[in-house]
Amino acid sequence: MSDLPFGHLALAEGEEFDAIRALLAVWGARATGIGDDAAVMDVPAHERLVVSTDASLEGVHFRREWLSPRQIGARATAAALSDLAAMAATPIGLLLALGLPDSWRAELAELAHGVGEMAAWACCPIVGGNVTRASELSLTITVLGSAAQPLSRDAARAGQALYVTGRLGGPGAALAAMLRHAVPDAAHLARFAQPRPRLDEARWLAARGARAAIDVSDGLAADAAHLASASGVALEVELAWIPCASGVDAERAIASGEEYELLVTFDEGSPPDVGAFEAEFSVPLTRIGRVVRGAGVTLARAGGRVDPPRGHDHLS
Protein backbone atom coordinates (compact mmCIF):
# COMPACT_ATOMS: atom_id res chain seq x y z
CA MET A 1 0.00 0.00 0.00
CA SER A 2 1.09 3.59 0.04
CA ASP A 3 3.06 3.09 3.21
CA LEU A 4 4.35 -0.42 3.21
CA PRO A 5 4.34 -1.78 5.86
CA PHE A 6 1.17 0.11 6.44
CA GLY A 7 -0.19 0.65 9.93
CA HIS A 8 3.42 0.23 10.94
CA LEU A 9 2.90 0.99 14.61
CA ALA A 10 -0.49 -0.55 14.83
CA LEU A 11 0.04 -4.24 14.40
CA ALA A 12 2.85 -6.48 15.49
CA GLU A 13 5.08 -7.08 12.50
CA GLY A 14 3.69 -10.49 11.62
CA GLU A 15 0.07 -9.41 11.97
CA GLU A 16 0.70 -6.28 9.96
CA PHE A 17 2.14 -8.18 7.03
CA ASP A 18 -0.60 -10.78 7.30
CA ALA A 19 -3.18 -8.00 6.99
CA ILE A 20 -1.40 -6.54 3.98
CA ARG A 21 -1.05 -9.90 2.32
CA ALA A 22 -4.72 -10.68 2.91
CA LEU A 23 -5.84 -7.44 1.27
CA LEU A 24 -3.51 -7.76 -1.68
CA ALA A 25 -4.44 -11.41 -2.18
CA VAL A 26 -8.09 -10.43 -2.41
CA TRP A 27 -7.57 -7.40 -4.60
CA GLY A 28 -5.09 -8.86 -7.06
CA ALA A 29 -4.80 -6.72 -10.16
CA ARG A 30 -7.33 -4.22 -8.81
CA ALA A 31 -4.57 -2.89 -6.51
CA THR A 32 -1.95 -0.98 -8.47
CA GLY A 33 1.14 0.98 -7.61
CA ILE A 34 1.21 -0.60 -4.16
CA GLY A 35 4.47 -0.88 -2.28
CA ASP A 36 6.03 2.57 -2.05
CA ASP A 37 5.59 5.38 0.44
CA ALA A 38 2.94 6.87 -1.79
CA ALA A 39 1.18 5.98 -5.02
CA VAL A 40 2.11 7.76 -8.24
CA MET A 41 -0.71 8.48 -10.67
CA ASP A 42 -1.53 10.64 -13.63
CA VAL A 43 -4.55 12.86 -14.11
CA PRO A 44 -5.73 12.79 -17.74
CA ALA A 45 -4.52 15.79 -19.72
CA HIS A 46 -6.86 18.79 -19.66
CA GLU A 47 -8.84 17.33 -16.77
CA ARG A 48 -9.03 18.53 -13.19
CA LEU A 49 -8.43 16.42 -10.09
CA VAL A 50 -11.49 15.77 -7.88
CA VAL A 51 -10.92 14.36 -4.39
CA SER A 52 -13.01 13.50 -1.35
CA THR A 53 -12.71 11.46 1.85
CA ASP A 54 -15.52 9.63 3.62
CA ALA A 55 -15.61 7.49 6.78
CA SER A 56 -17.91 4.59 7.65
CA LEU A 57 -17.92 3.47 11.29
CA GLU A 58 -19.60 0.58 13.02
CA GLY A 59 -22.23 1.89 15.40
CA VAL A 60 -22.46 5.19 13.56
CA HIS A 61 -23.14 4.32 9.94
CA PHE A 62 -24.20 0.70 10.38
CA ARG A 63 -24.59 -2.09 12.91
CA ARG A 64 -22.76 -5.34 12.49
CA GLU A 65 -25.94 -7.44 12.50
CA TRP A 66 -27.47 -5.50 9.61
CA LEU A 67 -24.85 -6.10 6.95
CA SER A 68 -22.41 -8.78 5.87
CA PRO A 69 -18.72 -7.79 6.02
CA ARG A 70 -18.70 -7.80 2.24
CA GLN A 71 -21.64 -5.40 2.15
CA ILE A 72 -19.92 -3.16 4.70
CA GLY A 73 -16.85 -2.90 2.49
CA ALA A 74 -18.84 -2.30 -0.68
CA ARG A 75 -21.21 0.19 0.93
CA ALA A 76 -18.42 2.31 2.41
CA THR A 77 -16.75 2.37 -1.00
CA ALA A 78 -20.00 3.26 -2.76
CA ALA A 79 -20.63 6.12 -0.33
CA ALA A 80 -17.21 7.58 -1.03
CA LEU A 81 -17.54 7.15 -4.80
CA SER A 82 -20.92 8.90 -4.70
CA ASP A 83 -19.10 12.15 -3.95
CA LEU A 84 -17.29 11.74 -7.28
CA ALA A 85 -20.64 11.09 -8.96
CA ALA A 86 -21.96 14.36 -7.52
CA MET A 87 -19.13 16.11 -9.36
CA ALA A 88 -19.59 14.04 -12.57
CA ALA A 89 -16.00 12.86 -12.15
CA THR A 90 -14.51 9.61 -13.42
CA PRO A 91 -12.81 7.58 -10.64
CA ILE A 92 -9.05 7.22 -11.07
CA GLY A 93 -8.06 5.79 -7.68
CA LEU A 94 -9.03 5.10 -4.10
CA LEU A 95 -7.18 4.68 -0.81
CA LEU A 96 -8.51 2.67 2.13
CA ALA A 97 -7.58 3.42 5.74
CA LEU A 98 -8.92 0.53 7.79
CA GLY A 99 -9.34 0.63 11.57
CA LEU A 100 -9.52 -3.06 12.45
CA PRO A 101 -10.60 -4.40 15.86
CA ASP A 102 -9.38 -7.86 16.84
CA SER A 103 -12.99 -9.04 16.75
CA TRP A 104 -13.11 -8.22 13.03
CA ARG A 105 -9.75 -9.76 12.10
CA ALA A 106 -11.38 -12.91 10.75
CA GLU A 107 -13.57 -10.80 8.44
CA LEU A 108 -10.68 -8.94 6.83
CA ALA A 109 -10.84 -10.84 3.55
CA GLU A 110 -14.61 -10.35 3.25
CA LEU A 111 -14.30 -6.63 3.95
CA ALA A 112 -11.58 -6.47 1.30
CA HIS A 113 -13.76 -8.35 -1.16
CA GLY A 114 -16.50 -5.76 -0.64
CA VAL A 115 -14.15 -2.84 -1.24
CA GLY A 116 -12.57 -4.61 -4.19
CA GLU A 117 -15.86 -5.51 -5.84
CA MET A 118 -17.21 -1.97 -5.67
CA ALA A 119 -13.88 -0.58 -6.87
CA ALA A 120 -13.95 -2.99 -9.80
CA TRP A 121 -17.59 -2.13 -10.54
CA ALA A 122 -16.55 1.53 -10.74
CA CYS A 123 -13.36 0.70 -12.71
CA CYS A 124 -11.39 2.39 -9.91
CA PRO A 125 -7.93 1.06 -9.04
CA ILE A 126 -7.01 0.72 -5.36
CA VAL A 127 -3.82 2.76 -5.05
CA GLY A 128 -3.06 2.90 -1.35
CA GLY A 129 -4.07 2.26 2.17
CA ASN A 130 -3.35 1.82 5.80
CA VAL A 131 -4.35 -0.78 8.41
CA THR A 132 -4.42 0.11 12.09
CA ARG A 133 -5.64 -1.85 15.07
CA ALA A 134 -8.64 0.01 16.48
CA SER A 135 -11.39 -0.50 19.04
CA GLU A 136 -14.15 -0.12 16.47
CA LEU A 137 -14.33 -0.97 12.79
CA SER A 138 -13.83 2.02 10.51
CA LEU A 139 -13.29 2.33 6.78
CA THR A 140 -12.03 5.75 5.74
CA ILE A 141 -11.97 5.90 1.97
CA THR A 142 -10.41 8.66 -0.09
CA VAL A 143 -11.50 8.76 -3.71
CA LEU A 144 -9.73 10.49 -6.56
CA GLY A 145 -11.40 11.31 -9.83
CA SER A 146 -10.98 13.51 -12.86
CA ALA A 147 -13.31 15.65 -14.92
CA ALA A 148 -12.84 18.27 -17.59
CA GLN A 149 -15.65 20.33 -16.05
CA PRO A 150 -16.74 19.06 -12.65
CA LEU A 151 -20.32 19.74 -11.61
CA SER A 152 -20.79 21.67 -8.38
CA ARG A 153 -23.54 22.44 -5.93
CA ASP A 154 -23.24 26.21 -6.29
CA ALA A 155 -24.46 26.58 -9.88
CA ALA A 156 -28.24 26.44 -9.40
CA ARG A 157 -29.94 29.59 -10.72
CA ALA A 158 -33.51 30.84 -10.83
CA GLY A 159 -35.08 29.58 -14.03
CA GLN A 160 -33.69 26.06 -13.74
CA ALA A 161 -35.70 22.90 -13.14
CA LEU A 162 -34.85 20.36 -10.43
CA TYR A 163 -34.53 16.63 -11.14
CA VAL A 164 -33.72 13.56 -9.11
CA THR A 165 -32.51 10.12 -10.19
CA GLY A 166 -34.03 6.90 -8.90
CA ARG A 167 -36.82 6.22 -6.41
CA LEU A 168 -36.37 7.51 -2.89
CA GLY A 169 -37.24 6.09 0.50
CA GLY A 170 -35.87 2.54 0.47
CA PRO A 171 -32.82 3.09 2.70
CA GLY A 172 -34.83 5.13 5.20
CA ALA A 173 -37.59 2.53 5.37
CA ALA A 174 -35.07 -0.28 5.83
CA LEU A 175 -33.22 1.65 8.54
CA ALA A 176 -36.47 2.46 10.37
CA ALA A 177 -37.47 -1.22 10.29
CA MET A 178 -34.09 -2.42 11.57
CA LEU A 179 -34.04 0.18 14.34
CA ARG A 180 -37.36 -1.23 15.64
CA HIS A 181 -36.02 -4.80 15.19
CA ALA A 182 -38.49 -5.56 12.40
CA VAL A 183 -37.61 -7.34 9.17
CA PRO A 184 -37.19 -4.74 6.41
CA ASP A 185 -38.77 -5.13 2.99
CA ALA A 186 -36.23 -6.92 0.78
CA ALA A 187 -36.20 -4.19 -1.87
CA HIS A 188 -35.73 -1.49 0.75
CA LEU A 189 -32.93 -3.48 2.39
CA ALA A 190 -31.18 -3.93 -0.95
CA ARG A 191 -31.18 -0.17 -1.44
CA PHE A 192 -29.71 0.26 2.06
CA ALA A 193 -27.18 -2.55 1.89
CA GLN A 194 -26.07 -2.37 -1.73
CA PRO A 195 -26.11 1.21 -2.98
CA ARG A 196 -24.68 1.97 -6.39
CA PRO A 197 -23.09 5.39 -6.91
CA ARG A 198 -24.56 7.10 -9.98
CA LEU A 199 -21.23 7.56 -11.75
CA ASP A 200 -22.28 6.80 -15.33
CA GLU A 201 -25.57 8.59 -14.80
CA ALA A 202 -23.76 11.71 -13.60
CA ARG A 203 -21.53 11.87 -16.66
CA TRP A 204 -24.57 11.40 -18.89
CA LEU A 205 -26.35 14.26 -17.14
CA ALA A 206 -23.28 16.53 -17.25
CA ALA A 207 -22.82 15.87 -20.95
CA ARG A 208 -26.43 16.93 -21.53
CA GLY A 209 -26.29 20.27 -19.79
CA ALA A 210 -26.74 19.61 -16.06
CA ARG A 211 -25.97 22.83 -14.20
CA ALA A 212 -25.67 21.98 -10.49
CA ALA A 213 -25.57 18.65 -8.70
CA ILE A 214 -25.38 17.10 -5.26
CA ASP A 215 -25.72 13.50 -4.14
CA VAL A 216 -28.53 12.53 -1.79
CA SER A 217 -26.75 11.36 1.33
CA ASP A 218 -28.58 13.25 4.09
CA GLY A 219 -32.05 12.99 2.56
CA LEU A 220 -33.46 14.89 -0.38
CA ALA A 221 -34.91 17.69 1.76
CA ALA A 222 -31.62 18.26 3.57
CA ASP A 223 -29.48 17.98 0.45
CA ALA A 224 -31.80 20.29 -1.46
CA ALA A 225 -31.22 22.80 1.35
CA HIS A 226 -27.45 22.40 0.95
CA LEU A 227 -27.78 22.94 -2.81
CA ALA A 228 -29.97 26.01 -2.29
CA SER A 229 -27.61 27.46 0.30
CA ALA A 230 -24.47 26.87 -1.78
CA SER A 231 -26.10 28.43 -4.85
CA GLY A 232 -27.82 31.33 -3.07
CA VAL A 233 -31.26 30.37 -4.40
CA ALA A 234 -34.49 28.80 -3.21
CA LEU A 235 -35.83 25.44 -4.34
CA GLU A 236 -39.52 24.63 -4.71
CA VAL A 237 -40.14 20.88 -4.45
CA GLU A 238 -43.53 19.41 -5.39
CA LEU A 239 -44.15 16.48 -3.04
CA ALA A 240 -46.60 14.85 -5.46
CA TRP A 241 -43.81 14.52 -8.00
CA ILE A 242 -41.30 12.74 -5.71
CA PRO A 243 -40.52 9.27 -7.10
CA CYS A 244 -41.03 6.98 -4.11
CA ALA A 245 -39.97 3.43 -3.37
CA SER A 246 -42.84 0.98 -3.07
CA GLY A 247 -44.76 1.48 0.17
CA VAL A 248 -43.05 4.74 1.10
CA ASP A 249 -44.83 8.12 1.12
CA ALA A 250 -43.23 11.32 -0.13
CA GLU A 251 -42.69 12.79 3.33
CA ARG A 252 -40.61 9.81 4.35
CA ALA A 253 -38.93 9.54 0.94
CA ILE A 254 -37.48 13.06 1.16
CA ALA A 255 -36.15 12.36 4.67
CA SER A 256 -34.44 9.11 3.65
CA GLY A 257 -30.64 9.39 3.72
CA GLU A 258 -27.87 7.36 2.12
CA GLU A 259 -29.80 7.17 -1.13
CA TYR A 260 -26.74 8.01 -3.24
CA GLU A 261 -29.08 9.32 -5.92
CA LEU A 262 -28.37 12.62 -7.68
CA LEU A 263 -30.22 15.89 -7.37
CA VAL A 264 -29.49 18.02 -10.47
CA THR A 265 -30.67 21.19 -12.14
CA PHE A 266 -31.16 21.96 -15.82
CA ASP A 267 -32.13 25.14 -17.61
CA GLU A 268 -35.93 25.13 -18.06
CA GLY A 269 -35.51 25.54 -21.80
CA SER A 270 -33.08 22.62 -22.14
CA PRO A 271 -34.56 19.72 -20.20
CA PRO A 272 -32.88 16.31 -20.27
CA ASP A 273 -34.54 13.47 -22.18
CA VAL A 274 -35.88 11.51 -19.22
CA GLY A 275 -37.01 8.65 -21.46
CA ALA A 276 -33.53 8.25 -22.91
CA PHE A 277 -32.06 8.34 -19.41
CA GLU A 278 -34.33 5.59 -18.15
CA ALA A 279 -33.73 3.54 -21.29
CA GLU A 280 -29.98 3.84 -20.79
CA PHE A 281 -29.78 3.17 -17.06
CA SER A 282 -33.08 1.50 -16.08
CA VAL A 283 -33.37 4.20 -13.44
CA PRO A 284 -35.97 7.00 -13.56
CA LEU A 285 -35.05 10.66 -13.89
CA THR A 286 -37.86 12.81 -12.53
CA ARG A 287 -38.57 16.53 -12.51
CA ILE A 288 -39.51 17.37 -8.92
CA GLY A 289 -39.44 21.16 -8.76
CA ARG A 290 -37.73 24.34 -9.76
CA VAL A 291 -35.16 26.92 -8.75
CA VAL A 292 -36.42 30.38 -7.79
CA ARG A 293 -35.00 33.51 -6.19
CA GLY A 294 -34.76 33.44 -2.41
CA ALA A 295 -33.41 31.01 0.12
CA GLY A 296 -34.24 27.59 1.50
CA VAL A 297 -36.50 24.79 0.33
CA THR A 298 -40.26 25.07 -0.06
CA LEU A 299 -42.23 21.85 -0.07
CA ALA A 300 -45.57 22.04 -1.86
CA ARG A 301 -48.43 19.61 -2.27
CA ALA A 302 -51.12 20.55 -4.77
CA GLY A 303 -50.18 24.17 -4.45
CA GLY A 304 -50.16 24.34 -0.65
CA ARG A 305 -47.03 24.63 1.46
CA VAL A 306 -46.10 21.91 3.96
CA ASP A 307 -43.54 21.86 6.73
CA PRO A 308 -40.12 20.41 5.94
CA PRO A 309 -39.29 17.07 7.57
CA ARG A 310 -36.66 16.58 10.20
CA GLY A 311 -33.39 15.03 9.05
CA HIS A 312 -33.29 11.29 8.69
CA ASP A 313 -32.64 8.91 11.56
CA HIS A 314 -29.25 8.85 13.17
CA LEU A 315 -27.85 5.82 14.90
CA SER A 316 -26.22 7.96 17.54
Next chain:
Amino acid sequence: MSDLPFGHLALAEGEEFDAIRALLAVWGARATGIGDDAAVMDVPAHERLVVSTDASLEGVHFRREWLSPRQIGARATAAALSDLAAMAATPIGLLLALGLPDSWRAELAELAHGVGEMAAWACCPIVGGNVTRASELSLTITVLGSAAQPLSRDAARAGQALYVTGRLGGPGAALAAMLRHAVPDAAHLARFAQPRPRLDEARWLAARGARAAIDVSDGLAADAAHLASASGVALEVELAWIPCASGVDAERAIASGEEYELLVTFDEGSPPDVGAFEAEFSVPLTRIGRVVRGAGVTLARAGGRVDPPRGHDHLS
Protein backbone atom coordinates in the same frame (compact mmCIF):
# COMPACT_ATOMS: atom_id res chain seq x y z
CA MET B 1 -15.23 20.20 3.56
CA SER B 2 -15.43 17.80 0.72
CA ASP B 3 -18.77 16.48 1.90
CA LEU B 4 -20.55 19.33 3.59
CA PRO B 5 -22.17 18.57 5.99
CA PHE B 6 -19.38 16.16 6.65
CA GLY B 7 -19.84 13.26 8.99
CA HIS B 8 -23.47 13.61 8.04
CA LEU B 9 -24.70 10.55 9.89
CA ALA B 10 -22.28 10.80 12.72
CA LEU B 11 -23.25 13.87 14.64
CA ALA B 12 -26.60 15.39 15.36
CA GLU B 13 -27.14 18.22 12.91
CA GLY B 14 -26.25 21.02 15.31
CA GLU B 15 -23.12 19.28 16.58
CA GLU B 16 -22.04 18.45 13.07
CA PHE B 17 -22.20 22.04 11.89
CA ASP B 18 -20.54 23.21 15.08
CA ALA B 19 -17.63 20.87 14.37
CA ILE B 20 -17.35 22.12 10.81
CA ARG B 21 -17.52 25.72 11.87
CA ALA B 22 -14.86 25.18 14.52
CA LEU B 23 -12.45 23.64 12.00
CA LEU B 24 -13.03 26.27 9.35
CA ALA B 25 -12.75 29.08 11.89
CA VAL B 26 -9.33 27.79 12.91
CA TRP B 27 -8.09 27.08 9.41
CA GLY B 28 -9.27 30.25 7.73
CA ALA B 29 -7.56 30.76 4.39
CA ARG B 30 -5.57 27.54 4.79
CA ALA B 31 -8.76 25.64 3.90
CA THR B 32 -9.63 26.03 0.23
CA GLY B 33 -12.30 24.66 -2.06
CA ILE B 34 -14.37 23.59 0.94
CA GLY B 35 -18.11 23.22 0.61
CA ASP B 36 -18.83 20.88 -2.27
CA ASP B 37 -19.12 17.10 -2.44
CA ALA B 38 -15.47 16.93 -3.39
CA ALA B 39 -12.58 19.32 -3.82
CA VAL B 40 -11.41 20.29 -7.30
CA MET B 41 -7.67 20.78 -7.78
CA ASP B 42 -5.08 20.95 -10.50
CA VAL B 43 -1.84 19.02 -10.73
CA PRO B 44 0.92 21.18 -12.23
CA ALA B 45 1.48 20.52 -15.93
CA HIS B 46 4.04 17.81 -16.67
CA GLU B 47 3.99 16.60 -13.06
CA ARG B 48 2.65 13.37 -11.66
CA LEU B 49 0.19 13.02 -8.79
CA VAL B 50 1.55 11.44 -5.60
CA VAL B 51 -0.94 10.32 -2.94
CA SER B 52 -0.84 8.55 0.41
CA THR B 53 -3.08 8.03 3.43
CA ASP B 54 -1.96 7.65 7.02
CA ALA B 55 -3.86 7.15 10.29
CA SER B 56 -2.93 8.24 13.82
CA LEU B 57 -4.93 6.70 16.67
CA GLU B 58 -4.94 7.35 20.36
CA GLY B 59 -3.63 4.32 22.20
CA VAL B 60 -1.85 3.05 19.09
CA HIS B 61 0.33 5.91 17.91
CA PHE B 62 0.26 8.06 21.03
CA ARG B 63 -1.21 8.37 24.50
CA ARG B 64 -3.23 11.40 25.46
CA GLU B 65 -0.97 12.31 28.38
CA TRP B 66 2.14 12.46 26.21
CA LEU B 67 1.13 15.15 23.78
CA SER B 68 -0.94 18.31 23.69
CA PRO B 69 -3.93 18.23 21.32
CA ARG B 70 -2.09 20.71 19.10
CA GLN B 71 0.93 18.39 18.96
CA ILE B 72 -1.34 15.44 18.14
CA GLY B 73 -2.79 17.31 15.17
CA ALA B 74 0.57 18.55 13.92
CA ARG B 75 2.30 15.19 14.41
CA ALA B 76 -0.38 13.24 12.52
CA THR B 77 -0.10 15.74 9.68
CA ALA B 78 3.69 15.57 9.68
CA ALA B 79 3.61 11.77 9.54
CA ALA B 80 1.36 11.85 6.50
CA LEU B 81 3.41 14.54 4.76
CA SER B 82 6.56 12.51 5.36
CA ASP B 83 5.31 10.00 2.78
CA LEU B 84 5.34 12.83 0.23
CA ALA B 85 8.88 13.72 1.32
CA ALA B 86 9.94 10.13 0.68
CA MET B 87 8.81 10.61 -2.93
CA ALA B 88 10.35 14.11 -3.19
CA ALA B 89 6.87 15.44 -3.95
CA THR B 90 5.58 18.95 -3.31
CA PRO B 91 2.37 18.97 -1.23
CA ILE B 92 -0.68 20.27 -3.09
CA GLY B 93 -3.47 19.32 -0.68
CA LEU B 94 -4.54 17.29 2.31
CA LEU B 95 -7.81 15.85 3.59
CA LEU B 96 -8.54 15.14 7.25
CA ALA B 97 -10.95 12.43 8.39
CA LEU B 98 -11.42 12.95 12.11
CA GLY B 99 -12.91 10.33 14.45
CA LEU B 100 -13.94 12.43 17.43
CA PRO B 101 -14.99 11.00 20.82
CA ASP B 102 -17.20 13.13 23.03
CA SER B 103 -14.33 13.34 25.52
CA TRP B 104 -12.25 15.11 22.88
CA ARG B 105 -14.93 17.53 21.70
CA ALA B 106 -13.51 20.40 23.76
CA GLU B 107 -10.10 19.89 22.12
CA LEU B 108 -11.37 20.17 18.56
CA ALA B 109 -10.01 23.67 17.99
CA GLU B 110 -6.58 22.72 19.34
CA LEU B 111 -6.43 19.60 17.18
CA ALA B 112 -7.41 21.76 14.20
CA HIS B 113 -4.71 24.30 15.07
CA GLY B 114 -2.13 21.52 15.05
CA VAL B 115 -3.23 20.24 11.65
CA GLY B 116 -3.47 23.76 10.29
CA GLU B 117 -0.06 24.84 11.54
CA MET B 118 1.71 21.86 10.03
CA ALA B 119 -0.24 22.27 6.78
CA ALA B 120 0.77 25.95 6.67
CA TRP B 121 4.38 25.06 7.47
CA ALA B 122 4.35 22.71 4.47
CA CYS B 123 2.46 25.24 2.30
CA CYS B 124 -0.24 22.59 1.86
CA PRO B 125 -3.87 23.70 1.53
CA ILE B 126 -6.52 21.73 3.42
CA VAL B 127 -8.96 20.69 0.73
CA GLY B 128 -11.41 18.34 2.41
CA GLY B 129 -12.42 16.32 5.33
CA ASN B 130 -14.90 14.42 7.38
CA VAL B 131 -15.85 14.42 11.07
CA THR B 132 -17.44 11.37 12.64
CA ARG B 133 -18.27 10.64 16.26
CA ALA B 134 -16.06 7.74 17.34
CA SER B 135 -15.09 5.90 20.51
CA GLU B 136 -11.39 6.73 20.14
CA LEU B 137 -9.61 9.70 18.66
CA SER B 138 -8.29 9.11 15.15
CA LEU B 139 -6.85 11.40 12.51
CA THR B 140 -6.72 9.83 9.07
CA ILE B 141 -4.88 12.18 6.75
CA THR B 142 -4.64 11.81 3.01
CA VAL B 143 -1.91 13.86 1.39
CA LEU B 144 -1.66 14.81 -2.28
CA GLY B 145 1.52 16.00 -3.88
CA SER B 146 3.11 16.42 -7.26
CA ALA B 147 6.53 15.74 -8.70
CA ALA B 148 7.98 15.64 -12.17
CA GLN B 149 10.01 12.57 -11.25
CA PRO B 150 9.00 11.08 -7.90
CA LEU B 151 11.66 9.18 -6.00
CA SER B 152 10.84 5.57 -5.13
CA ARG B 153 12.13 2.85 -2.85
CA ASP B 154 12.80 0.39 -5.65
CA ALA B 155 15.66 2.20 -7.37
CA ALA B 156 18.60 1.23 -5.13
CA ARG B 157 21.33 -0.58 -7.09
CA ALA B 158 24.66 -2.11 -6.23
CA GLY B 159 27.31 0.57 -6.47
CA GLN B 160 25.29 3.25 -4.73
CA ALA B 161 26.03 4.77 -1.34
CA LEU B 162 23.49 5.04 1.46
CA TYR B 163 22.81 8.32 3.31
CA VAL B 164 20.50 9.39 6.08
CA THR B 165 19.31 12.87 7.10
CA GLY B 166 19.29 14.08 10.69
CA ARG B 167 20.30 12.40 13.92
CA LEU B 168 18.45 9.26 14.92
CA GLY B 169 17.22 7.92 18.21
CA GLY B 170 15.36 10.81 19.84
CA PRO B 171 11.79 9.57 19.28
CA GLY B 172 12.68 6.05 20.39
CA ALA B 173 14.42 7.29 23.53
CA ALA B 174 11.48 9.56 24.39
CA LEU B 175 8.98 6.75 23.79
CA ALA B 176 10.99 4.32 25.94
CA ALA B 177 11.12 6.86 28.77
CA MET B 178 7.40 7.60 28.63
CA LEU B 179 6.53 3.91 28.53
CA ARG B 180 8.39 3.45 31.81
CA HIS B 181 6.77 6.62 33.22
CA ALA B 182 10.08 8.48 33.31
CA VAL B 183 10.58 12.06 32.16
CA PRO B 184 12.11 12.02 28.68
CA ASP B 185 15.04 14.22 27.71
CA ALA B 186 13.61 17.47 26.32
CA ALA B 187 15.45 17.21 23.02
CA HIS B 188 14.32 13.61 22.56
CA LEU B 189 10.74 14.56 23.41
CA ALA B 190 10.80 17.42 20.91
CA ARG B 191 11.80 14.98 18.19
CA PHE B 192 8.93 12.67 19.20
CA ALA B 193 6.29 15.37 19.68
CA GLN B 194 7.17 17.81 16.92
CA PRO B 195 8.56 15.99 13.90
CA ARG B 196 9.16 17.94 10.72
CA PRO B 197 8.77 16.10 7.42
CA ARG B 198 11.88 16.54 5.25
CA LEU B 199 10.03 18.00 2.28
CA ASP B 200 12.50 20.68 1.21
CA GLU B 201 15.41 18.37 1.98
CA ALA B 202 13.91 15.66 -0.24
CA ARG B 203 13.56 17.97 -3.20
CA TRP B 204 17.14 19.17 -2.69
CA LEU B 205 18.36 15.57 -2.66
CA ALA B 206 16.27 14.60 -5.69
CA ALA B 207 17.57 17.59 -7.65
CA ARG B 208 21.13 16.46 -6.90
CA GLY B 209 20.82 12.91 -8.12
CA ALA B 210 19.24 10.87 -5.31
CA ARG B 211 18.32 7.46 -6.69
CA ALA B 212 16.08 5.72 -4.15
CA ALA B 213 14.43 7.03 -1.01
CA ILE B 214 12.26 5.97 1.91
CA ASP B 215 11.28 7.81 5.06
CA VAL B 216 12.30 6.43 8.44
CA SER B 217 9.02 5.62 10.13
CA ASP B 218 9.59 2.07 11.39
CA GLY B 219 13.22 2.58 12.38
CA LEU B 220 16.26 2.79 10.15
CA ALA B 221 17.00 -0.94 10.30
CA ALA B 222 13.44 -1.87 9.35
CA ASP B 223 13.10 0.79 6.67
CA ALA B 224 16.48 -0.14 5.20
CA ALA B 225 15.12 -3.67 4.93
CA HIS B 226 12.05 -2.37 3.08
CA LEU B 227 14.27 -0.39 0.72
CA ALA B 228 16.51 -3.41 0.12
CA SER B 229 13.52 -5.67 -0.48
CA ALA B 230 11.76 -3.28 -2.86
CA SER B 231 14.96 -2.75 -4.84
CA GLY B 232 16.13 -6.38 -4.84
CA VAL B 233 19.49 -5.50 -3.31
CA ALA B 234 21.34 -5.76 0.00
CA LEU B 235 22.35 -2.83 2.18
CA GLU B 236 25.48 -2.74 4.32
CA VAL B 237 25.13 -0.30 7.20
CA GLU B 238 28.15 0.72 9.27
CA LEU B 239 26.94 1.20 12.85
CA ALA B 240 29.86 3.48 13.69
CA TRP B 241 28.67 5.94 11.06
CA ILE B 242 25.07 6.26 12.32
CA PRO B 243 24.38 9.88 13.38
CA CYS B 244 22.89 9.49 16.85
CA ALA B 245 20.91 11.83 19.06
CA SER B 246 22.68 12.85 22.24
CA GLY B 247 22.83 9.99 24.72
CA VAL B 248 21.59 7.34 22.31
CA ASP B 249 23.77 4.50 21.01
CA ALA B 250 23.68 3.29 17.41
CA GLU B 251 21.82 0.07 18.19
CA ARG B 252 18.96 2.03 19.71
CA ALA B 253 19.15 4.76 17.08
CA ILE B 254 18.53 2.34 14.22
CA ALA B 255 15.53 0.84 16.05
CA SER B 256 13.92 4.22 16.72
CA GLY B 257 10.74 4.74 14.71
CA GLU B 258 8.76 7.81 13.73
CA GLU B 259 11.97 9.69 12.94
CA TYR B 260 10.60 11.04 9.66
CA GLU B 261 14.14 11.36 8.40
CA LEU B 262 15.07 10.23 4.89
CA LEU B 263 17.15 7.25 3.85
CA VAL B 264 18.48 7.86 0.32
CA THR B 265 20.96 6.37 -2.12
CA PHE B 266 23.33 8.11 -4.52
CA ASP B 267 25.68 6.74 -7.14
CA GLU B 268 29.09 6.29 -5.53
CA GLY B 269 30.66 8.50 -8.17
CA SER B 270 28.17 11.35 -7.66
CA PRO B 271 27.91 11.93 -3.94
CA PRO B 272 25.82 14.81 -2.57
CA ASP B 273 27.59 17.80 -1.04
CA VAL B 274 26.90 17.05 2.61
CA GLY B 275 28.35 20.37 3.71
CA ALA B 276 26.03 22.30 1.42
CA PHE B 277 23.08 20.24 2.66
CA GLU B 278 23.85 21.00 6.29
CA ALA B 279 24.44 24.66 5.50
CA GLU B 280 21.08 24.86 3.76
CA PHE B 281 18.95 22.97 6.27
CA SER B 282 20.93 22.91 9.55
CA VAL B 283 20.43 19.14 9.48
CA PRO B 284 23.25 16.67 8.86
CA LEU B 285 23.39 14.37 5.84
CA THR B 286 25.53 11.33 6.62
CA ARG B 287 26.88 8.46 4.57
CA ILE B 288 26.07 5.31 6.57
CA GLY B 289 26.70 2.44 4.18
CA ARG B 290 26.40 1.12 0.69
CA VAL B 291 24.26 -0.91 -1.66
CA VAL B 292 25.55 -4.34 -2.74
CA ARG B 293 24.19 -7.38 -4.53
CA GLY B 294 22.11 -9.72 -2.41
CA ALA B 295 19.22 -9.32 -0.03
CA GLY B 296 18.56 -7.88 3.40
CA VAL B 297 20.49 -5.53 5.64
CA THR B 298 23.91 -6.23 7.08
CA LEU B 299 24.94 -4.27 10.14
CA ALA B 300 28.67 -3.92 10.61
CA ARG B 301 30.81 -2.45 13.35
CA ALA B 302 34.51 -2.07 12.62
CA GLY B 303 34.24 -4.74 9.97
CA GLY B 304 32.41 -7.32 12.08
CA ARG B 305 28.79 -8.28 11.61
CA VAL B 306 26.21 -7.72 14.38
CA ASP B 307 22.67 -8.98 14.78
CA PRO B 308 19.88 -6.75 13.56
CA PRO B 309 17.70 -5.17 16.25
CA ARG B 310 14.06 -5.97 16.86
CA GLY B 311 11.58 -3.42 15.55
CA HIS B 312 10.92 -0.40 17.71
CA ASP B 313 8.50 -0.41 20.61
CA HIS B 314 4.82 -0.77 19.92
CA LEU B 315 2.16 0.61 22.18
CA SER B 316 -0.10 -2.33 21.51
